[in-house]
Amino acid sequence: MPQGPVTSSIHTMADVWDAYRSELDGVEDRIHQNLTSSVTLVNTVAAHILNSGGKRIRPLLLLLCARLCGYAGREHHQLGSLVEFIHTATLLHDDVVDDADIRRGRQTARKVWGNQVSILVGDYLYSKAMCQVVEFRSQKINEVLAEACKKMAEGEVLQLYYNGNPAMPEGDYIKIVEHKTAGLIAASCRMGAILAEASEEQQDCVFRFGQYLGIAFQVVDDTLDYTANGASLGKTLGQDLRQGKATLPLLHLLNHCSDRDRQMIKDRMETRTLTEGDLQRLIDLMDESGSIVYALNHAQAYITAAKRELRQFEEGTAKRALSVAADYMVTRDR
Amino acid sequence: MPQGPVTSSIHTMADVWDAYRSELDGVEDRIHQNLTSSVTLVNTVAAHILNSGGKRIRPLLLLLCARLCGYAGREHHQLGSLVEFIHTATLLHDDVVDDADIRRGRQTARKVWGNQVSILVGDYLYSKAMCQVVEFRSQKINEVLAEACKKMAEGEVLQLYYNGNPAMPEGDYIKIVEHKTAGLIAASCRMGAILAEASEEQQDCVFRFGQYLGIAFQVVDDTLDYTANGASLGKTLGQDLRQGKATLPLLHLLNHCSDRDRQMIKDRMETRTLTEGDLQRLIDLMDESGSIVYALNHAQAYITAAKRELRQFEEGTAKRALSVAADYMVTRDR
Numbered sequence: 265m266p267q268g269p270v271t272s273s274i275h276t277m278a279d280v281w282d283a284y285r286s287e288l289d290g291v292e293d294r295i296h297q298n299l300t301s302s303v304t305l306v307n308t309v310a311a312h313i314l315n316s317g318g319k320r321i322r323p324l325l326l327l328l329c330a331r332l333c334g335y336a337g338r339e340h341h342q343l344g345s346l347v348e349f350i351h352t353a354t355l356l357h358d359d360v361v362d363d364a365d366i367r368r369g370r371q372t373a374r375k376v377w378g379n380q381v382s383i384l385v386g387d388y389l390y391s392k393a394m395c396q397v398v399e400f401r402s403q404k405i406n407e408v409l410a411e412a413c414k415k416m417a418e419g420e421v422l423q424l425y426y427n428g429n430p431a432m433p434e435g436d437y438i439k440i441v442e443h444k445t446a447g448l449i450a451a452s453c454r455m456g457a458i459l460a461e462a463s464e465e466q467q468d469c470v471f472r473f474g475q476y477l478g479i480a481f482q483v484v485d486d487t488l489d490y491t492a493n494g495a496s497l498g499k500t501l502g503q504d505l506r507q508g509k510a511t512l513p514l515l516h517l518l519n520h521c522s523d524r525d526r527q528m529i530k531d532r533m534e535t536r537t538l539t540e541g542d543l544q545r546l547i548d549l550m551d552e553s554g555s556i557v558y559a560l561n562h563a564q565a566y567i568t569a570a571k572r573e574l575r576q577f578e579e580g581t582a583k584r585a586l587s588v589a590a591d592y593m594v595t596r597d598r
Numbered sequence: 599m600p601q602g603p604v605t606s607s608i609h610t611m612a613d614v615w616d617a618y619r620s621e622l623d624g625v626e627d628r629i630h631q632n633l634t635s636s637v638t639l640v641n642t643v644a645a646h647i648l649n650s651g652g653k654r655i656r657p658l659l660l661l662l663c664a665r666l667c668g669y670a671g672r673e674h675h676q677l678g679s680l681v682e683f684i685h686t687a688t689l690l691h692d693d694v695v696d697d698a699d700i701r702r703g704r705q706t707a708r709k710v711w712g713n714q715v716s717i718l719v720g721d722y723l724y725s726k727a728m729c730q731v732v733e734f735r736s737q738k739i740n741e742v743l744a745e746a747c748k749k750m751a752e753g754e755v756l757q758l759y760y761n762g763n764p765a766m767p768e769g770d771y772i773k774i775v776e777h778k779t780a781g782l783i784a785a786s787c788r789m790g791a792i793l794a795e796a797s798e799e800q801q802d803c804v805f806r807f808g809q810y811l812g813i814a815f816q817v818v819d820d821t822l823d824y825t826a827n828g829a830s831l832g833k834t835l836g837q838d839l840r841q842g843k844a845t846l847p848l849l850h851l852l853n854h855c856s857d858r859d860r861q862m863i864k865d866r867m868e869t870r871t872l873t874e875g876d877l878q879r880l881i882d883l884m885d886e887s888g889s890i891v892y893a894l895n896h897a898q899a900y901i902t903a904a905k906r907e908l909r910q911f912e913e914g915t916a917k918r919a920l921s922v923a924a925d926y927m928v929t930r931d932r
Contacts, residue, residue, distance in 0.1 A: 301752055301755075302752065303752045303755050303756045303759065305755055305756075305758075305759050306751075306752060306755050354721075357717055357718070357721060360713075360714075360717060361713075361714040361717060361718065379694075379695075379713075380694075380695040380758055381755065381758060383691055383694060383695060383717060384691070384695065384751055384754045384755045384758060385751075385755060387688075387691060387724075387747075387750075387751040387754070388748065388751035388752060388755060390721075390724070390725075390751075391724075391744060391747035391748040391750070391751055392748050392751075394728060394744040394747065394748075395741070395744040395745055395747075395748050397744075398737065398740040398741050398744055399741075401737055403732065403735055406732040406740060407729070407732050407733075410725060410728040410729040410731075410732055411729055413721075413725035413728065413729075414722065414725040414726050414728075414729050416721075416725070417640075417718055417719075417721040417722035417724075417725055417726075418635055418636065418637045418640060418722060420718045420721070421635075421637050421639055421640050421715065421718045421719060421722060422637045422639075424639075424714055424715060424718060425637065425639045
């Protein structure tokens with residue numbers, strides 16, 4: 265489905281999924297075709313997490329950016345599946361790093377098979393993806409993807425460096441988010457444009473679109489950790505603080521609460537304990553201080569900036585879908 | 599130093615190191631120049647393990663194979679340093695997987711900074727290496743290295759699959775060793791030949807040379823776990839069994855000991871406990887059954903096969919050095 269006239273029926277994210285269903289099924293097929301290790305355990309563990317209900321945001325954005333730039337081929341099925349492999353590899357490692365037991369409402373791979381298996385299957389998925397990415401024989405794609413992976417790891421280490429420390433500057437929070445989350449999303453967008461042989465200028469536009477959208481996505485995710493309905497998020501609230509992570513709403517609160525409350529928060533971050541009462545108190549404080557609104561406004565500003573990057577592109581289904589996807593980042597409740 | 603007449607002064611590994619000292623210093627310089635993360639902790643942790651006395655076997659073999667095939671350039675400094683980055687990334691992850699506290703006589707990174715940092719800095723080193731490898735703009739190098747990394751991860755998962763299980767077929771032991779250790783060594787040799795623009799046939803020869811040498815290297819390593827002087831190995835004896843790993847000497851012993859001793863070994867593998875008395879008993883049993891000799895003979899056969907791959911190449915310093923390096927794999931005592 266190349267870029268065409270605006271499909272006025274695309275208003276919600278569900279419309280986007282519907283419009284690109286067959287394309288995403290193509291990605292899905294490739295994901296399963298690529299699980300071909302001769303070591304059965306590798307395929308089992310990888311399938312567990314790959315089939316756990318991920319929304320395939322990165323392959324979708326890659327596809328939409330390719331279509332936006334006039335791409336009419338089918339290479340995005342394979343490339344999208346490889347991006348999803350890399351994303352999945354980072355989730356396997358993140359769950360070990362975070363001691364996470366639940367992801368998307370299911371037991372994590374590390375909970376089922378242990379940390380060791382999760383680390384090594386993560387390594388496998390990453391290197392398997394790299395093996396297949398080089399088959400595209402595109403210097404640009406190789407560069408963009410390797411750079412994104414490097415930035416992800418740096419973002420994760422920086423996050424760990426600040427673990428348990430509530431005195432993180434807001435600029436470093438944004439740097440972490442940009443590296444660990446937005447990097448691969450932005451790279452996915454750029455790779456879509458590369459497939460379409462778009463101009464450098466267009467590639468830069470969709471890269472920035474992905475970067476801003478990715479930052480907003482993570483900021484909203486961090487906000488949901490204090491506001492979402494636990495069941496729909498598939499995880500317990502307050503997990504970031506329990507893991508010693510200060511995120512944007514908490515950083516805002518720390519600058520706007522009493523010394524006593526600040527001390528309470530520092531103490532909970534250091535001891536990585538948070539009772540239901542503590543959590544409720546935190547949520548109430550964030551409500552009083554407008555910390556959630558502050559973070560969501562930040563996310564909204566990034567979405568506005570993201571959509572501005574689309575201005576130079578022709579109107580059409582893909583552009584409409586990208587705009588809806590951008591709005592979805594701040595309106596989603598899980 | 600391109601391939602020239604035989605340097606008769608190369609008899610031992612020390613002679614090899616001496617003859618190629620300035621070349622290896624070039625690799626060393628690149629290793630440090632490549633530690634440029636904007637996240638300081640990444641550089642600190644990476645430097646800790648990169649400066650812990652590794653012998654740079656892979657960069658050396660890459661260099662020697664390049665020279666063997668007539669290469670006269672200096673690109674191997676950078677490429678060798680990147681292979682060492684990848685090797686180091688696997689060590690960081692291995693130490694987490696093995697719960698290792700000591701490597702090369704020093705505290706492991708995971709002991710100093712924790713598992714989380716080790717996992718993520720490993721990810722960083724791997725993706726940083728990939729970033730710089732793609733700068734060579736060589737499709738062949740990209741393919742060879744990504745394939746080696748994939749095989750390494752598969753080998754590690756297969757090893758984990760058999761963890762605690764003494765009934766592993768010897769063929770699967772060799773598969774593990776070939777994947778987890780020999781793959782990157784063989785890839786290093788092939789990349790040297792690729793730099794030299796050697797024929798496919800020559801590339802295949804040095805690849806097999808590296809593969810056989812790599813298998814021998816690991817088999818000897820596994821033997822040293824039961825025989826080496828603990829201090830010189832920089833680790834405690836019997837660690838493999840304590841980690842539930844059956845290696846070649848143990849597999850041989852299990853096929854040649856009494857039911858009672860077999861039961862004792864199974865029990866120790868399952869419970870991952872091994873007293874000094876157990877260890878001494880094991881070593882005595884291996885002595886009686888010729889298990890160490892059996893494993894070393896295996897290693898020797900691989901070295902013989904490796905050296906056979908060198909026959910088609912011109913005599914000279916590099917060939918002599920590769921032959922000495924191959925012999926060193928079975929004669930080294932640490």
